[in-house]
Amino acid sequence: MSAMNEDLTDFHTHILPGMDDGAKDLEESKRMLEALKQQNVRTVCLTPHFYPYKETQEAFLERRQEAFSPIQPYAGENGIRLVLASETFFNDYLFRSEDILPLCMKDGEGKYYLLTEMPFDSAFSDRTVNRISKLMDTYSVTPVLAHIERYPKLVNDKKLINRLIDLGCLMQINLSAFQKGFLLKTKLLRYIRENMVHVVGTDAHNTEKRPPEYSVGISVIRKSLGEDAVLQLSRNAQQIVAGCLI
Ligand SMILES: [Fe+2]
Numbered sequence: 001m002s003a004m005n006e007d008l009t010d011f012h013t014h015i016l017p018g019m020d021d022g023a024k025d026l027e028e029s030k031r032m033l034e035a036l037k038q039q040n041v042r043t044v045c046l047t048p049h050f051y052p053y054k055e056t057q058e059a060f061l062e063r064r065q066e067a068f069s070p071i072q073p074y075a076g077e078n079g080i081r082l083v084l085a086s087e088t089f090f091n092d093y094l095f096r097s098e099d100i101l102p103l104c105m106k107d108g109e110g111k112y113y114l115l116t117e118m119p120f121d122s123a124f125s126d127r128t129v130n131r132i133s134k135l136m137d138t139y140s141v142t143p144v145l146a147h148i149e150r151y152p153k154l155v156n157d158k159k160l161i162n163r164l165i166d167l168g169c170l171m172q173i174n175l176s177a178f179q180k181g182f183l184l185k186t187k188l189l190r191y192i193r194e195n196m197v198h199v200v201g202t203d204a205h206n207t208e209k210r211p212p213e214y215s216v217g218i219s220v221i222r223k224s225l226g227e228d229a230v231l232q233l234s235r236n237a238q239q240i241v242a243g244c245l246i
Contacts, residue, residue, distance in 0.1 A: 007042050007043070007234060007238065008039070008040050008041045008042060008043070008214070008218070008234055009041065009042075009043040009044075009045070009199075009234060009237035009238060009241070010036055010041050010043070010044050010045060010201050010202050010204070010212065010214060011045050011047075011115075011144075011172055011199040011200060011201035011237050011240075012045060012047050012087065012115060012146060012147070012172060012174065012199075012201025012202065012203045013032070013036075013044055013045060013046060013047060013201060013202060013203065013204050013212065014047070014048060014049070014087075014203070014204065014205045015029050015032045015033060015044065015046055015071070015204065015212075016029065016046050016048050016064065016067040016068060016071065017029040017067050017070070017071065018067060019048040019063060019064065019067040020048045020049040021049070021205060022048065022204070022205045022206065023205075023206060024206070026070050026071065028206060028207055029071050029074075030071075030074055031207050032204055032206075032207060032211075032212045033071070033074065033075060033078065033080055034078070035207070035211065035212045036080070036202075036204075036212045036214060037078055037079070037080060039212075039214040039215040039218075040215075041080075041212075041214055042079065042080060042081060043080070043081045043082075043083065043237070043238070043241065043245065044075070044080055044081070044082055044083070045082075045083040045085055045105065045115075045201065045237075045241065046068065046071075046082055046083060046084050046085065047085050047086055047087040047115050047201075048060075048064060048067070048086060048087065049086075049087050049089065049117070050086040050087065050088045050089065050103060051089045052088070052089060052091070052093035052094045052096065052097065053089075053091065053093040057097050057100070057102070057103070060086070060103075061102055061103075064084065064086070068082075068084055072246065081245045081246065082245075082246045083105055083241045083244055083245060083246065084244070084246060085103065085104060085105045085115060085244070086103040086104075086114075086115065087115045087116075087117050087146055088100070088103050088114055088115065088116055088117065089117045089119075090116050090117060090118050090119070090131075090132070090135070090143075091119065092131075094135070095134075095135075095138065099139070100114065100139050100141065101139070101141070104141055105144075105240050105241050105244050106241075106242075106243035106244040107239055107240050107241070107242050107243050108239070108242035108243050109243070110243060111142065111243075112139075112140065112141045112142065113141065113142045113143075113144050113170070113240050114135075114139075114141045114142070114143050114144065115144050115146050115172065116132075116135075116143040116144060116145055116146060117146045118145060118146075118151060118154075120150065120151065122151060122153065122154075123153055124151070124153045124154050124157070124160055129163065129164065129167070132164065132167065132169065133167055136167070136168055142168055142169070142170060143168075143169045143170070144169070144170040144171070144172050144198070144199065144240070145164065145169055145170070145171055145172065146172050146203075147172060147173060147174045147177075147203060148161070148171050148172065148173055148197075149173050149174065149177040149180075149184060149188060150174075155184075155187065155188075156187075158191075158196075161191070161196050162196065165196060170198040170199065170236075170240075171191070171196060171197050171198055171199075172197070172198065172199045172200065172201060173188055173191075173197050173200055174200070174201060174202065174203045174217075175200050175201065175202055175213065175214055175216070175217025175218060176202070176203070176210075176213060176217065177217070178216065178217040178220040178221070179216060179217070185220065189220075189221070189224050189225060192221060192225060192229055192233070193225055193229065195232075197233075198233070198236045199233060199236050199237045199240065200217065200218070200221075200233055200237075202214050218230060221233070
């Protein structure tokens with residue numbers, strides 16, 4: 001096993017207990033962290049859903065802190081570094097916040113990154129692209145678009161992905177996508193090879209139906225593109241969270 005494997009990062013998880021539709025209690029959270037550890041994941045980003053139209057940011061952050069407190073010592077004892085962030089739903093309600101930086105990840109240079117969930121029916125129209133641009137200008141954040149493979153309008157439009165990257169966005173995919181058919185797998189591998197995918201995660205919600213399955217997807221990437229591709233994805237993730245590791 002290469003040294004590299006010691007530092008894998010799961011960029012997208014719903015492990016915080018009782019926080020959203022993810023882990024239901026502390027025991028399940030611990031099992032999910034343990035499963036990731038078994039797969040050599042040493043950094044876990046906690047990214048609970050935040051829906052700005054459902055609750056205030058203050059209420060969300062308070063709930064997040066409560067859910068985080070009991071999980072932190074367990075992670076520490078097990079050599080897992082945590083990142084406390086969010087998967088924030090993108091719509092106009094988000095712009096009501098004065099300051100969205102507490103929802104974000106932070107790199108070593110103090111730059112902020114928001115794991116951004118687009119509406120699944122988004123047409124990714126010019127208006128949407130302009131709104132994403134406005135988000136960046138208003139709050140000085142870099143959107144990391146979550147699980148881009150789940151948006152047909154986006155994942156099948158290479159030009160659009162590149163337009164968003166040129167704008168300053170980053171792209172995240174779920175590793176489970178590599179188990180969902182040859183065409184999608186081939187497309188995502190090409191995107192990784194062309195640096196159009198920047199980070200990967202399990203988007204794990206529980207131990208059964210949406211488990212923390214990291215290694216199968218990573219093995220596909222490693223086998224098809226080589227260790228360097230895995231190394232690059234890991235470096236990208238480590239860079240984004242360098243300023244907010246707990
Ligand atoms: Fe998610």
